[in-house]
Amino acid sequence: MTISAKNFRELRLEGMRRDFGGMNALKDISLTVRRGEFIALLGPSGCGKSTALNCLAGLLPLTGGSIWLDETRIDHLKPEERGFGMVFQNYALFPHMSLRKNIGFGLRMQKLPREVIDAKVEEALALVRLTKQADKLPGQISGGQQQRVAIARAIVVEPPLVLMDEPLSNLDAKLRLEMRAEIRRIHNMIGCSTIYVTHDQDEALSLADRIVVLREGEMRQVGTPHELYARPAHADVAEFMGYRNILKAQAQSHDGARLRMRVGGAEIAGCAIEATPGRDVIAAMRPEDLTPSDSGPIAASVVSAEYRGRDFYGLARTPEGLELWFRSDIAVRPGEALRLGAPAERVLVYAGGAA
Amino acid sequence: MQGMALTPAAPERARLSQRLARRGFDVTTLLLLPALLFVMALFVYPAIYGLWLSLHPMNGGGALANYINFFSDAYKYDTIFTTLKLAIPVTLVNLLISVPIALRVRHMRYQRILTTILIIPVTLGTVLTAQGMLNYLGPLGWFNRVLMLLGIIHEPVRLVHDFTGVFLSQIVGGFPFCFMLVLSYVTGIDPSLESAAAMLGAGPFARFRHIILPLLGAGLAITFCLAFVQAFAVFPSAVLLGAPSGPTRVIAIAAFHAAYEEYDYSMGSAVAIIMGAVQIIVVMLVMKASSLLYRGPVAGGKG
Amino acid sequence: MTFNNEMGARLWRLAIWVFIGFFIINLVGIIAAVVVDSFGTSWFNSWLPGGFTTSWYSQAWSSFQLGGVLLVTFEVAGAVLLGSALLGVPAAYALARRDFPGKRFVMLIFVLPLIIPPFTYGIPLASVLYKFGLGGTLTGVILANLMPSVPFVIFILVPFIEQIDPRVEAAARVFGAGTGALLRTVMVPLLVPGILAALLLVLVRTIGMFELTFLTAGPGSQTLVVELYYSVFAAGMRANQSIDAMAVIYMATSLICLVIALRFVDPTQIVGRAKRTAH
Structure with a gap:
């Protein structure tokens, strides 16, 4: 016997909405999740990602749209009728039940024969490597172990879909890295689909097959980690994905998607990600891509620099007062003058106005 | 010379205060003393004095004469059963209606208004409630009138100066107390535990049976004990609303009668001690039974 | 389905x-x-x-001598407030800030008067008060009412003080505050809301406390609620309306205090705290 997700083709969200107290907590979320896919819902706090997850779970009612599992409409079903697995942010382990009882709870609710329950629980315990602790209470084990119990409890019922609500946010940095690998390993083994809510873009990039960026209840971009990392569709997504330098610029000349623009006193090249009708544009650069070189177009002086082992991270200021984050392979000192530049394809240009 | 004489003593004293400080006794701890002495003088001492007094009967006849007297006179020892017959059903009813209501009310927005309304009978106290119920439930009161108007009854039912009156007054006063205790236990249960159970396929009844009830068990036992001891010591409503010489002759009346009407403080203390002993026995039985239940944190892990 | x-x-x-x-x-x-x-x-x-x-009110006022009874009631309540603050606040502070051997035992002694109904310990308490010649006097009534109020104040204030970070006090010391300045500038402002809440509840409790006053009061030291009990008990001696007028006066007194108290405290929290300490 092995734990493996129930068979299904896809989960479809069609125009999922939730209005609460006159506010749109979620606006028209449409998404198709294939079987076995790992989706990360990424966004800052208050962006609606937890609301979206609770709507999927059935813990919050929708105010519009529908949810489909293949040909079955499920958005009117109660949480207990949907058969999804869920890992809560605080784990929500039943404090009065042993780990074994916690993990077997969903199976007992399905009224499966005892031998089947025992066998599956044993297997789930082995999967999360907690066989030895099986008879302890949740209060007697560490945070990382509680986390693993929560995952085992969610997957042992072989759900088509597992929902995870910032499951790693209560763990320390080292454990977080370990558990990341663990979650992906279990996901691959079970073959379920996973929807994973997080505000940490590293987590989303390393875990997900596709990332959905949410902001103010709206889907801003859906794409693979690489797409999001390399080509964020909007300036706000770029900012969230680690493009720390978001600069106002004036377009000078176009050449297809390539364009030249003025930033402060310098003229730099970049490539447009969206249509830039006006002269005012926004240039987004990662600190990693902005490096000192003799031919760099931007003159600036170093404000501060931080040694990071292999290289330096620094903040520089141009004579016009623009502040730029940059990376350098060689040591830089505060007060030092330098010229900064980035390859044109790594300078992303968005329509201006807002920022 | 004086300095010389004091020098050896000083380090000695410092060491003593250090030793005390290491065990947690310092000037701040001493702030406790006045209150502790006060409670010792007015609670612990009277309890011991009461016990001593009860063993020195006013009319002589051996240390246990008061107790022998109490347990050989059916009119006296029956008060224990009369009181139990009142207190146990009242406490159970209050507890049983408190649980579903607390579960319903905990997510409610106007919770505070409801708790404020419910705290009123607790504040007004049993004496005022008794006077109100004499008017309200009396044969010519509004309650009987409404029932007659609705055609449910044809002549007034006897609700006061009887067991029913005391029973109802104990619900009016006891239900809010139970309800608020249960509500505070219920709101202590992490709501995500119920969500988690629902996600695992547990319907409303299964969630109550497997999650809420086990987590609430110890709290319900404590609520039962606290409410029971209050109900067991019922006095004003048993006198004013009940039939104090008959079906609601509770043990507090027997104690009061001995001490204040027969001026036998020795016997009065003996009855008070029997009253306390019955309360302790019931509480110990309930706590013993509830020790089999889960007791521990009711939150779902860290965070 | x-x-x-x-x-x-x-x-x-x-x-x-x-x-x-x-x-x-x-x-x-x-x-x-x-x-x-x-x-x-x-x-x-x-x-x-x-x-x-409205004539029943004037009749009740004169025939029950309510002026004097109200005076006694507020004298008792005032003295109980003062006494429970003086005894309870320092003790609560010590219990919140220090751990020492026997602390559990001390807590048990303080929690018993709150759990055990007053009628159970009232008779022995009254006999002790009578033994020392305090039975039936105003002082006796005040002492009897103070008895459960002191632990009550303690149990409300201990969690309140515990949630004030002790590092705040440490910080004040580090910045040069002596004990007097510490109390004046840091502790009192932080504690006042909690003390106020506790004392308001003591006020409500004392006005409504029937059993202990009933068992220890004599003529001239009866509070409003005991007076009300006697008049209901002796119903028929006077017109029922007159008794009800007194009941309304009592009700107004305690409800006014309750309303004031509820502006500062949430009853469920208080019960919740009392319950946690009762464990």
Whole structure:
């Protein structure tokens, strides 16, 4: 016997909405999740990602749209009728039940024969490597172990879909890295689909097959980690994905998607990600891509620099007062003058106005 | 010379205060003393004095004469059963209606208004409630009138100066107390535990049976004990609303009668001690039974 | 199936609201019966009294000597407030800030008077007070009422003080505050809300405390609630309306105190705290 997700083709969200107290907590979320896919819902706090997850779970009612599992409409079903697995942010382990009882709870609710329950629980315990602790209470084990119990409890019922609500946010940095690998390993083994809510873009990039960026209840971009990392569709997504330098610029000349623009006193090249009708544009650069070189177009002086082992991270200021984050392979000192530049394809240009 | 004489003593004293400080006794701890002495003088001492007094009967006849007297006179020892017959059903009813209501009310927005309304009978106290119920439930009161108007009854039912009156007054006063205790236990249960159970396929009844009830068990036992001891010591409503010489002759009346009407403080203390002993026995039985239940944190892990 | 579940859930919800409604209606009825009767001229076998008057109040005031009774009530309440603050606040501070051997035992001694009903320990307490010649005096009534109030203040204040970070005190010391300055500038401002809340509840409790006052008071040291008990007990000696007028005066006194108290404290929190300490 092995734990493996129930068979299904896809989960479809069609125009999922939730209005609460006159506010749109979620606006028209449409998404198709294939079987076995790992989706990360990424966004800052208050962006609606937890609301979206609770709507999927059935813990919050929708105010519009529908949810489909293949040909079955499920958005009117109660949480207990949907058969999804869920890992809560605080784990929500039943404090009065042993780990074994916690993990077997969903199976007992399905009224499966005892031998089947025992066998599956044993297997789930082995999967999360907690066989030895099986008879302890949740209060007697560490945070990382509680986390693993929560995952085992969610997957042992072989759900088509597992929902995870910032499951790693209560763990320390080292454990977080370990558990990341663990979650992906279990996901691959079970073959379920996973929807994973997080505000940490590293987590989303390393875990997900596709990332959905949410902001103010709206889907801003859906794409693979690489797409999001390399080509964020909007300036706000770029900012969230680690493009720390978001600069106002004036377009000078176009050449297809390539364009030249003025930033402060310098003229730099970049490539447009969206249509830039006006002269005012926004240039987004990662600190990693902005490096000192003799031919760099931007003159600036170093404000501060931080040694990071292999290289330096620094903040520089141009004579016009623009502040730029940059990376350098060689040591830089505060007060030092330098010229900064980035390859044109790594300078992303968005329509201006807002920022 | 004086300095010389004091020098050896000083380090000695410092060491003593250090030793005390290491065990947690310092000037701040001493702030406790006045209150502790006060409670010792007015609670612990009277309890011991009461016990001593009860063993020195006013009319002589051996240390246990008061107790022998109490347990050989059916009119006296029956008060224990009369009181139990009142207190146990009242406490159970209050507890049983408190649980579903607390579960319903905990997510409610106007919770505070409801708790404020419910705290009123607790504040007004049993004496005022008794006077109100004499008017309200009396044969010519509004309650009987409404029932007659609705055609449910044809002549007034006897609700006061009887067991029913005391029973109802104990619900009016006891239900809010139970309800608020249960509500505070219920709101202590992490709501995500119920969500988690629902996600695992547990319907409303299964969630109550497997999650809420086990987590609430110890709290319900404590609520039962606290409410029971209050109900067991019922006095004003048993006198004013009940039939104090008959079906609601509770043990507090027997104690009061001995001490204040027969001026036998020795016997009065003996009855008070029997009253306390019955309360302790019931509480110990309930706590013993509830020790089999889960007791521990009711939150779902860290965070 | 779903339909049945839905119906069941709805019926269940309805039943709960009906019970709450029924309880509140009867509660209002009980209180309104007293109020209406106290303003009625004569009320016999009808929905409402024949006419309305306020004369029962003046009659109750003079025949029960309510002026003196109210004075005694507030003297007792005031003295209990002061005493429970003086004894309770320092003790609560010590219990919140220090751990020492025997702390659990001390806590047990403080929690017992709160759990055990007053009628159980009232008779032995009264016999001790009579033994020292305090029975039936104002001092005796004050001491008896102070007895459960001191632990009550302690149990409300201990969690309140515990949630004030001790590092705040440490910081004040580090920045040069002496004990006097520490109390004046840091502790008192932080503690005042909690002390106020505790004392308001003590006030409400003391006004409503029947049993201990009843068992220890003599002529001239009876509070309003005991006076009310005697007049209800001796019903028939005076007109029922007159008793109801006194009941309304008592009700107004304690409700005013309750309303003031509720502006500062949430009852569920208090009960919740009391319950946690009762573990």
